[in-house]
Amino acid sequence: MTKQIILAAYVGGVNEHTLWEHPEAGSQIAFSTFKHVAQTAERGRFDYFFLAEGLALRARDGVIFDHDIAGRPDTLAVLASLAAVTSHIGLVGTLNATFNEPYELARQLASLDHLSGGRAGWNVVTSFDAYTGANFRRGGFLPYAERYERAEETVATVRELWDSWNEDAVAADKATGQFLADPSAGAFAHHGRQFDIEGRFTVPRSPQGRPIVVQAGVSPAGRDFAAANSDAIFSPYSRLAEAKDFYADIKQRARNAGRNPDDVKILPGTSFVLGDTQAEAEEKARHVKEQQLTDRTIQVIFEQVWNRDLSDYDPDGPLPDVEPDTTAPDFIQGRALIHGDRHATVAKWRALAEERGYTLRELAHEISGSADYVGTPTRVADQLDAFIQEDGADGVVLGSHLVPSGLDEFVDRVVPLLQERGSLRTEYEGTTLRENLGLPLPDRDGALVSR
Secondary structure, eight states, X not given: OOOOOEEEEEOOOSSTTSOTTOTTOOOSSXXXXXXXXXXXXXXXXXXXXXXXXXXXXXXXXXXXXXXSOSOOOOHHHHHHHHHTTOSSSEEEEEEETTTSOHHHHHHHHHHHHHHHTSOEEEEEEOOOOHHHHXXXXXXXXXXXXXXXXXXXXXHHHHHHHHTTSOTTSEEEOTTTOOEEEOTTTTEEEEEOSSOEEEEEOOSOOBTTBSOEEEEEOOSHHHHHHHHHXXXXXXXXXXXXXXXXXXXXXXXXXXHHTTOOGGGSEEEEEEEEEEOSSHHHHHHHHHHHHHHHSOHHHHHHHHHHHXXXXXXXXXXXXOOOSSOOOSSSOOSEESSOOXXXXXXXXXXXXXXXXXXXTOOHHXXXXXXXXXXXXXXXXXXXXXXXXXXXXXXXXXXXXXXXXXXXXHHHHHHHHTHXXXXXXXXXXXXXXXXXXXXXXXXXXXXTTSOEEOO
């Protein structure tokens, strides 16, 4: 049986992947940008539009700098606005569990679900640094382990609030349009380590029962939590062999948690470059990467690992001859360090540079990711379809180096090919995000019932 490919679209811009100076590049914060991407994705019958969240401006040596996007509007306001100009595509936003309270999160997301007719989703994240936490009452002082404990209890509490209105708890008076609520509707009480709250939740059950929950989990504990609690999981793996291992592992963990593994969807982030010929696509991809890896970008990439000022080092020269500074405050702030051990990372890079004669620029090209799908529309459709059918994932979250119009080319040239082979819908099956993702609906008591 042919698996249906789940497609999501995101607006890039918080790192160096977007070509800022491209003549067709648009605003990173204007509503017209988000509207164009969401409507283009809906035209391609994508499952959902995804919006990340930036809670702090990035800084270099304590000074705000313009290497990354300068600002990002509030996630919920953007998604609520998009609900008015779309009709089927899901609207999934990142909201931080470290800084937000369950009651307000539950109200905001349930409200978005009502406004969109059942298309809301929540990507759950935690804060990774005290720099971001300085903008809030809590966060900077929360230990690493406690952030995840808080996140787990946040998700559980939010779901308790969503489920406090069961299917029989409310009816509408057709004459007045007012709700006639059961006296127990919305009543909740949660007493835990992180939250001690009780009262009445004010938002009735939403059109899809409750918004979907999206997470990313790579560590064993993170995988267990995501497999037990998430409707969809962001995968960091886009190469088939490691992607299949991750896919099989998550599905088994879901079984161990008593869930139907088909109720947990796995989607890696990915990118593409198209050309009329393979050679043209590869040349275009090479050019895109050169534009992404500017001298400034290369400097910042390595400054984050060395944790010191590298402005005196020539990008076309050898690697810095100094060791990383692991005692100083973070030189680059507001970005997650993906290389945990600075000394080990630098040692590995030096060995690679010595073996291959790399300059800093050449090393940056080696360690920086390239587009996952490069080729003609037919080749990209073939590769993406094979990746899904061979259980590398259930779908992909697709972005482009060009905002906002980059997705148009994929929708116009690749989507029809996937539809022709039966791997992608030609029309939406339902009206809610859960229906279109094939996810179970909550019953009157909040338990998920598989289709």
